[in-house]
Amino acid sequence: MxxxxxxxxxxxxxxxxxxxxxxxxxxxxxxxxxxxxxxxxxxxxxxxxxxxxxxxxxxxxxxxxxxxxxxxxxxxxxxxxxxxxxxxxxxxxxxxxxxxxxxxxxxxxxxxxxxxxxxxxxxxxxxxxxxxxxxxxxxxxxxxxxxxxxxxxxxxxxxxxxxxxxxxxxxxxxxxxxxxxxxxxxxxxxxxxxxxxxxxxxxxxxxxxxxxxxxxxxxxxxxxxxxxxxxxxxxxxxxxxxxxxxxxxxVKLWIETDHVSMGDIYYYDSVPEKIQLKVYYNDPDNEKIKTLSIYTPNNVYKYNNLNNNYEHVFEIPVDSTYSFVFVRIDQYDGNSIVSSPIWYEPKDGIRLFEKPKAKMYSNSENNLNFYIYNIYDTNSKANIKIYVDDELSFNDALELSSYEKKMVNAIIKTHNTKSANIKIYINNILWKHYDINLEEKIKVGIINVNPGFLKGKYILSNDISKEINALIIPSSILREKYEEIIELSKKMKVGIVIDEINDQLISIIPNKFEITKEEINNVELNKLYYNKCYKVLYKGKERGFIINKNVIIFPGNPFVSKNNEPFIRRLLNLK
Structure with missing residues (x-):
């Protein structure tokens, strides 16, 4: 009894x-x-x-x-x-x-x-x-x-x-x-x-x-x-x-928290520090758990050698503003079971899923571009603040329409340090917090050419040397330093701004191009805007630049107009 x-x-x-x-x-x-x-x-x-x-x-x-x-x-x-x-x-x-x-x-x-x-x-x-x-x-x-x-x-x-x-x-x-x-x-x-x-x-x-x-x-x-x-x-x-x-x-598997259960989304007012995750497992065939793994966006928690009938409450830190948690079970017989997640997310509709990736330079203005999303079917506002080493560096307010994906084009200023701490807030919620290694500024040799938007973003040098990453000169320099410049072009991008037409310039222009002595003003040619430039023809049509291996020849100064910056940076490999 x-x-x-x-x-x-x-x-x-x-x-x-x-x-x-x-x-x-x-x-x-x-x-x-x-x-x-x-x-x-x-x-x-x-x-x-x-x-x-x-x-x-x-x-x-x-x-x-x-x-x-x-x-x-x-x-x-x-x-x-x-x-x-x-x-x-x-x-x-x-x-x-x-x-x-x-x-x-x-x-x-x-x-x-x-x-x-x-x-x-x-x-x-x-x-x-x-x-x-x-x-x-x-x-x-x-x-x-x-x-x-x-x-x-x-x-x-x-x-x-x-x-x-x-x-x-x-x-x-x-x-x-x-x-x-x-x-x-x-x-x-x-x-x-x-x-x-x-x-x-x-x-x-x-x-x-x-x-x-x-x-x-x-x-x-x-x-x-x-x-x-x-x-x-x-x-x-x-x-x-x-x-x-x-x-x-x-096999039977179920997960839940104090707020929601498997497959659900919990929308919070403020990011919780941790959740109580309850895991229920039962195998009628008495197969024990070899490893139970709990996955979050940034971590995996593993527990070994558990019973075939198993219930446990795990305290799991919430390690991301947009967070999820799910369970994988690996049995001793080699079989695996994977649960659906539970999500923890902010109540507002704006999301930033991926950490922005960018090459950034010390003591510089840097571009930091990333996508944000409106997950709601109504308009949502995004107040974006980016801090660099706890100093506010970017502040903007955007409005996204229903289910819109929008690029944020941020310019942030770094200090003269080897790394920077980046914090991105959206609607007063910290979405990303990370450190990024900073590289030294690109060194650009530039002689007798107005640097325009290059000034302040790169180390500009008046010397022609192997230490620079790119070289920008007027075509008149070719008369004296032609051999030296051609040699440097084997190792780096060389931009030549036409200020005069001479034999050395003609010698490096492909046969199908023609440089005329006619000057034109306020034109947009091949994605580049010029205040004034020489007319360059290719098969009778006006061109905005000429490429011959590592040499890029510009009919005028493209650095004056800031609108030219993205394309010029690609042409001259100024990343």
Missing amino acids: KKFLLFLLFIVISLLIFSFPSDLILLFGNPHSHTAFSDGEPGTTPSDAYKHARDLANLDFIAVTDHAYYFEADYKGRDKFEVMKEMAKQETTEKFSAIAGFEWTAGVGHINVFEASKWTSRNVKTTIEEFYDWLINEKVIAQFNHPISMFGTFKDFEYYPEVDNYINMIEVGNGSWSKNDTINEEMFSNYIIALKKGWHVGATVGQDNHIANWGTGNDSRTAVWVKEKSKNGILEGFKNKKTYGTEDKN
């Missing part, structure tokens, strides 16, 4: 400890598969895949996502996607959901779309921007597929705020081979990159079946927590990112 009571007590304690959500149902399935409606098993139809997944694999759901460009050919005189949707409806039961989808495939990447009213393909929407516009218009649920270099990574996960509403999932694993090693390290790494770039996507694993093994190819599954066991319930679970990708076909 005592043993029985102890056993009963153990059961009660276990039930109290492992608190998976009581209002949600856990389903297992496959969101990525193919039939002969595209390049799958010859002779098969979506109906065959649905039946196989339901009756042999015992899945709770499967999505057939044939390549859409195959839909341009009819099936028995009918649109393939319409036939697929009919088959999905016929094979759906109270216990099984058959989902109709398609895969848009292009060189930039492949994307699954679920239960849309119509289909499109790479032959119709040829660029990812066109396809994204289609997604926004159709307002459907979509998924980034197998994000690896072989298939494409969506322009390095370039972020589009409005599209983020509709691409809700990403594969961290893909494949239907019998070896159950589908969670690919490149895909997993790109999952983290997508999150850092701003995408709100939940983790999935797709079998991507191209033979008749829908759900039976291996044990890899996508798990989804749903409010009701129905197709609509599953799609709602996809949309809300209540998913995890798993190589274990029946």
